[in-house]
Amino acid sequence: MRRAYNLTRRVLPAIATCVTAMLRRGFFCGIAAVLIAAPAHAGETEPAGLATTRTDLDTKDLGRVEAITKPTGDFSKPEEFEQMQGGAGTSRKRVNQDAFSQFSANITFEEEGTFKLGNALFRKLWVSSPSSTQASDGLGPLFNARACQSCHLKDGRGHPPEGNPDATSMFLRLARQAETDEEKAAIAHKTALNFPDPTYGGQLQDLAVPGLAGEGKMAISYEEQPVTLADGTVVSLRKPTYSVTNLAQGPIDPRVTLSPRVTPQMIGLGLLEQIHPADILARADPDDKDGDGISGKASIVRDHKTGELTLGRFGWKASTPSIRRQSAEAFAGDIGISNPDVPNHWGDCTKAQEKCLAMPNGVQERLGDTEAPDPILDLVTFYSQNLAVPARRDVGKADVLAGKKVFYESGCASCHTPKFVTRRDAPNKAQSFQLIWPYTDLLLHDMGDGLADGQQVGDATGNEWRTAPLWGIGLTKRVNGHTFFLHDGRARNLVEAILWHGGEGQVARDRFAALSKTERDALVKFLESL
Template identity: 45%
Template sequence: MIIGIIVSVYACVEPDALQDSDYSEWLSGGSQTVFDNGVGAFSTAFPNLTSAREHVHGIGDGAFGQTFVTAPAPINPGLGPIFNNVSCTSCHVNDGRGKPPGAGEQLSSLLIRISIPGTDAHGGPNPVPGFGGQLQQRGIFGVAPEALVKIEYTEKQYTFADGEAYSLRFPTYSLQNPYTALPAGVMISPRIAPPVFGLGLLEAIDEADILANADVEDMNDDGISGKPNYAWNVVEGKMTLGKFGWKAANPSVLQQSAGAYNEDMGITNFIFPHETAMGQSQYDGRDDEYEVSDSLLHSVAFYIRTLGVPARRSADDAVVLQGKKLFVEGKCAQCHVPRFRTKTDVAFPEISNQVIFPYTDVLVHDMGEDLADNRPDFDANGREWRTAPLWGIGLTRIVNGHQNFLHDGRARTLLEAIMWHGGEAEQSKDFVSNLSKTDRDKLVKFLESL
């Protein structure tokens, strides 16, 4: 009840009239915080959209769930001819986090980016001849998939300083039964489907505020040297700051959405007008018209931009507050930056000038050899990953039915995810390793409150 009062008060007061200390971390998404702790926690629209914007959000919501089929068809034609999945929600279940396949399962919400040494014309990953930049492990009837993917795990045992044992599973990825021979030197990068809520607010963070946290040369000598990743912006025709994807290699929600349609489902659009199989033996020649309209693509991007962020739970709990203190002491907050204020946007007032708590710096960091995919992506090298936002992470089990984390879902708990950290986060991992079990539990409880 108290939280509802806070929201209604904030909705009526101009943001600049409030001091920073007036904002509560209960409201992770500012005035676009939603109060749903159930399965729909990641799927709720901004609470204060106009009726017209609600209508567009609803159109995008419907399109996000639509299943594409092989052309010709009266509804949603154009799937493939090679693809990873048949709809947006097939990967982003309940707008949340994907997971790696279980034993005997094929990939569903995990995909494989591929490239060979060198760069493309815009400094991005160099596509694999005959395969492109992303592996499609499925094909429509009569069409061979590019290859199948096999994942094998090796368990390694470790011990915390207090003697408690834990294990980490190390994945090995191999491409099997390719439709044609793969060239030498193919680099593989597995990517799990990330949650899609709150992206409009992340997009609204001013570039200057992100760059203010960058320290590429580690001038302050703290061992942390986050850097921005600049990627090719197809719409603007130039390099712009990347904010989205596991290596921050996508500059906008629109381009991320268009790329997913094209690469994941083989659906052409005005940003990516060519089939991913173009130039391959699987190519079906269906490049005559876009398979998703401009308006529908914009509606899907708007839907994603206007998904609210779930409110914190138990933010004032004594144990949670102690865990938060440990989070700061362990230097976790130096990369997982708690707070930003979005820029002013008169054309999109719902995301304008909001104090949000995403727990990311939107920069890429060296995460060590164990997490390295050894595949560069624009300015991000093979050891670097974008700091993943932590808001909503404590609801993963409820929304998605699992607790698989990191870029390929190898971590099976939040504590495992922490213990995978290396490189710039080695000090933080060591800090956690040396905590007592009681304090480790406090830290996890804090993360579960986000």
């Protein structure tokens, strides 16, 4: 049922099992001994992006990393450095609506200027072509937002429309699985993730420039489903159903699935990018060989520039390997702005959308050959890499410590890995050798039929999602004014989010449902402190 990724089948089975099992129990198992027995494709050697050894560390540093990342068993007091969950870059600024928009505390003065330029471009409103503001035109022609900040509200979490016609921070992915031998080969060789709708492309865009109609409108209906916990408490979960109305060019292909996505928070992305692949792959156990019910799977993608295989880390299904690539795809897909990495001047317009393709684009030859030429993409990438993680709050409070104990004992930490030490050879010193507390393993997990979208994205099946980082989750209401969680915002609070867990998260979910109210409240207090 669950498809293992190819590389794992070539890793020495005994060592891989040992690493996975021992790391989960807090022991070191000679990661340096794990070797790939054969390349993923003929003629390929082990890519740096899938390295299974931490060659950035000497023996002494390996020992230090092993000791500091060992799961705790002492819940009587906070762990050392636990408050600084983003390492030395943690923001100690006053907690307010701008808590997710601060720059990393350890970047240089010169880099602060680069960050602010990137911030200005992140907030920049693009306009349709032709325009007198030639450095800002090129919007669409079809689009979901006019600026990055329009989707990533205050650099935080998006939300469902909730009765408001504005669906800017939530959209629908459109895709079908491979059907022909050629398509299946493209998926296997990782030159494609899936296949878009032939008319509407890979994403439903509800907005358009003057003279063109948007593709359609996302429609959501909810069905309330009561869940009774062990102590008799009844919690109502809302099950969403998605459809599209006002389609501009006929029906969507019946083979295509609709996958709703709210925009994720932006903090700590540069630190997640610098977690060494060896530390991620060591936790993968796609065949559940240790029998603990958790079978995390790495998302392996092909780097669009080098052609090498590497780890997917970003996006709800871990389909994107880098922040730069994520930014480039968002420019082209969400705003319709071409850039050096995704030079699509008409965004997501397909061959079937002739009127869209006939619209003018915003390329200015004197500025470059795309609508957002370098250094625009460089600056937005730097900004996205250096949004600071806020410091923890109330780490020493009794109820928070009690909730942390429940978090561990319920099995939440099996996927929401508390801490890592980033690679020493990170390109930017600010992200180098930092102890961070993201509470994610960056792996794909089967979350059960209840959360399934039925849409394959590369290695991710329709039931699988990347473990979402939990740092900053307790500030969602302060920053974004809501508490909607999960990939489509169906959960209206943290309790509902936990109760939606199925599949590999079912055991932890059931343990939560069996807790007393005091224990449940303590777990929520812990999550709110992150």
